[in-house]
Amino acid sequence: MKDLHTITTTVNGKTYTREAESRMLLSDFIRHELGLTGTHVGCEYGVCGACTILYDGHPTRSCLTLAVQANNHTIETVEGLTTDPNKLHPLQQSFQDAHGLQCGYCTPGILMTMKAFLAENPNPSETEVREALSGNLCRCTGYQHIVDAILRMKDEG
Amino acid sequence: MKPAAFKYIAAQSLEHALTLKAEYGDEAKFLAGGQSLVPAMNLRVAKPGVLVDLNPITGLGFVESRIKAGLGIGNWGLARDDNPQSLILGAMTRYRTLERSAEIAAQCPLLHETMPHVAHPQIRNRGTLGGNLAHADPASELPAVMLVLNAQFKAQSVRGERWIAACDFFTTIFTTALATDEMLTEIAIPLPTNSDASRTRTCFMEIARRRGDYAMMGVAVSITLNAAGVCTDAKLGYLNAGDTPVLATQAAQALIGQTISDAHIQTAAAIAHDEIQPPGNMHASVAFQRHLAGVLTRRAIKEILDFRF
Ligand SMILES: Cc1cc2nc3c(=O)[nH]c(=O)nc-3n(C[C@H](O)[C@H](O)[C@H](O)COP(=O)(O)OP(=O)(O)OC[C@H]3O[C@@H](n4cnc5c(N)ncnc54)[C@H](O)[C@@H]3O)c2cc1C
Ligand code: FES
Ligand code: FES
Numbered sequence: 264m265k266d267l268h269t270i271t272t273t274v275n276g277k278t279y280t281r282e283a284e285s286r287m288l289l290s291d292f293i294r295h296e297l298g299l300t301g302t303h304v305g306c307e308y309g310v311c312g313a314c315t316i317l318y319d320g321h322p323t324r325s326c327l328t329l330a331v332q333a334n335n336h337t338i339e340t341v342e343g344l345t346t347d348p349n350k351l352h353p354l355q356q357s358f359q360d361a362h363g364l365q366c367g368y369c370t371p372g373i374l375m376t377m378k379a380f381l382a383e384n385p386n387p388s389e390t391e392v393r394e395a396l397s398g399n400l401c402r403c404t405g406y407q408h409i410v411d412a413i414l415r416m417k418d419e420g
Numbered sequence: 421m422k423p424a425a426f427k428y429i430a431a432q433s434l435e436h437a438l439t440l441k442a443e444y445g446d447e448a449k450f451l452a453g454g455q456s457l458v459p460a461m462n463l464r465v466a467k468p469g470v471l472v473d474l475n476p477i478t479g480l481g482f483v484e485s486r487i488k489a490g491l492g493i494g495n496w497g498l499a500r501d502d503n504p505q506s507l508i509l510g511a512m513t514r515y516r517t518l519e520r521s522a523e524i525a526a527q528c529p530l531l532h533e534t535m536p537h538v539a540h541p542q543i544r545n546r547g548t549l550g551g552n553l554a555h556a557d558p559a560s561e562l563p564a565v566m567l568v569l570n571a572q573f574k575a576q577s578v579r580g581e582r583w584i585a586a587c588d589f590f591t592t593i594f595t596t597a598l599a600t601d602e603m604l605t606e607i608a609i610p611l612p613t614n615s616d617a618s619r620t621r622t623c624f625m626e627i628a629r630r631r632g633d634y635a636m637m638g639v640a641v642s643i644t645l646n647a648a649g650v651c652t653d654a655k656l657g658y659l660n661a662g663d664t665p666v667l668a669t670q671a672a673q674a675l676i677g678q679t680i681s682d683a684h685i686q687t688a689a690a691i692a693h694d695e696i697q698p699p700g701n702m703h704a705s706v707a708f709q710r711h712l713a714g715v716l717t718r719r720a721i722k723e724i725l726d727f728r729f
Binding site: 328334 | 473536545
């Protein structure tokens with residue numbers, strides 16, 4: 264017997280209402296029900312950070328959140344960073360300029376984590392950036408260019 | 421990996437949650453931050469039939485400092501008679517609130533210093549103090565810190581409420597003194613009075629392969645000195661050092677009653693090295709964990725005596 268719930272949630276400023284089983288993870292809800300596949304799924308037990316989204320403004324593992332827990336809450340995913348397909352969000356632009364990604368699998372989770380981090384701490388030291396990155400694994404870059412991309416945001420104010 | 425099917429109930433109030441837990445018993449689990457429970461469900465290590473979500477309940481997360489009367493029970497240590505002022509923390513207080521709380525930074529520097537070591541920022545945005553303590557992972561930082569702080573835990577059920585001392589709460593790995601129908605609702609930390617006659621200082625240190633990972637070894641230390649500089653109380657708490665968080669009481673005896681010298685510190689570290697029972701794992705052998713405990717014990721006591729008084 265399916266335990267179905269009606270979920271009304273605001274994602275990137277748009278309100279959706281969908282039915283979902285209680286066992287559905289928020290990561291799967293975002294990707295499969297809403298079709299927003301920018302949020303990536305790596306480990307599904309909280310370790311890699313690829314699935315990080317903003318839940319009521321705070322970076323959160325969508326694989327450790329149930330879809331029903333999004334009911335009446337606000338979600339932001341990587342697709343919400345920019346509305347203009349020809350213009351990247353400044354943080355995305357900085358990643359491109361500093362070569363902060365290779366395969367890009369980890370990137371959406373890092374962008375969402377860093378958006379909130381920079382809002383709270385606009386002038387971070389390199390150590391603070393590295394600490395803020397501790398919950399995101401990247402198998403390609405060796406992190407150096409990711410750190411560069413984030414530190415560049417300081418210069419641009 | 422996805423969780424097995426379960427029934428989800430969003431609790432509307434504390435009473436509602438307690439009634440559901442009394443009704444469903446072991447079949448039901450409370451969902452707090454979900455940062456330990458949901459991974460366990462995704463891995464199918466946990467398959468609860470019913471999840472009672474505590475997140476919709478307002479008022480279970482808070483930080484306040486107040487006089488906690490009538491609590492002089494059990495091992496009340498530092499605060500016993502002369503100082504019933506306590507820091508009271510709601511079970512659903514999230515790590516992000518604890519780590520940013522000016523009140524905790526001022527009143528309980530040990531907890532403040534520990535928070536950045538607990539998991540990663542994204543996990544700290546959701547994880548709760550109550551969920552952590554109820555999970556009772558001996559490798560976690562917070563149970564060991566609560567032992568050193570002499571914390572008391574409030575357990576509530578439809579039958580009523582009771583307070584449990586931290587030293588009686590953690591019974592074995594992932595197991596607490598909470599009954600099936602009980603919820604951990606508040607954590608009370610007695611605050612030491614710092615005067616010329618008696619001053620208490622603390623320190624937390626751990627060694628992890630990567631910041632935010634579970635540590636290979638960690639120690640929380642609290643030292644109280646009287647006006648003459650003699651140690652009147654010492655507590656040494658270790659994580660990842662046994663089936664529960666561990667207080668090395670024999671090692672502490674090497675410090676109590678002494679004007680602590682390097683020789684006393686060496687002795688305490690050597691006793692702690694043998695007194696703990698670390699499990700060992702692929703990241704650190706038992707011998708390496710014991711070695712780290714000795715090193716951290718020396719460093720933390722030195723840090724307190726040299727820089728924190
Ligand atoms: C990648 C990663 C890294 C981590 N690293 C660390 C680390 O370094 N150190 C560390 O300490 N932890 C770490 N954690 C675990 C994290 O701290 C958890 O948040 C915490 O252990 C559980 O808290 P929670 O609020 O998420 O509880 P939940 O996962 O919701 O619940 C845990 C258990 O406690 C029960 N429970 C919850 N609340 C109550 C209550 N009020 N009364 C009774 N029972 C209750 C639940 O039913 C469940 O059985 C990590 C987690 C992840 C995913
Ligand atoms: S998929 Fe969520 S943390 Fe890895
Ligand atoms: S760019 Fe490939 S995982 Fe980070």
